[in-house]
Amino acid sequence: VARFTASVTFDQRLYRHDIMGSIAHATMLAKVGVLTDAERDSIIDGLTTIRGEIEAGTFDWRVDLEDVHMNIEARLTDRIGVTGK
Numbered sequence: 001v002a003r004f005t006a007s008v009t010f011d012q013r014l015y016r017h018d019i020m021g022s023i024a025h026a027t028m029l030a031k032v033g034v035l036t037d038a039e040r041d042s043i044i045d046g047l048t049t050i051r052g053e054i055e056a057g058t059f060d061w062r063v064d065l066e067d068v069h070m071n072i073e074a075r076l077t078d079r080i081g082v083t084g085k
Helices: 008-031 037-056 068-084
Strands: none
Touching: 008 037, 008 068, 037 068
């Protein structure tokens, strides 16, 4: 069932937009004081690295994570910890 409902196989192409949106969101959260500047920078650095992994073809897309956003979020959390959530 998970393979049937997962969209990651065809929405991978949206990774740039997902990452740009997440960077904008982290920037806004830092601006209003929800995140520290260090947390924002950690998120941006992590997302930039993930973008590089995707573009290099080394990113491990997981169907069990269902979609592009959840794959990127899981990898970010692996890289930087709970701040990546």
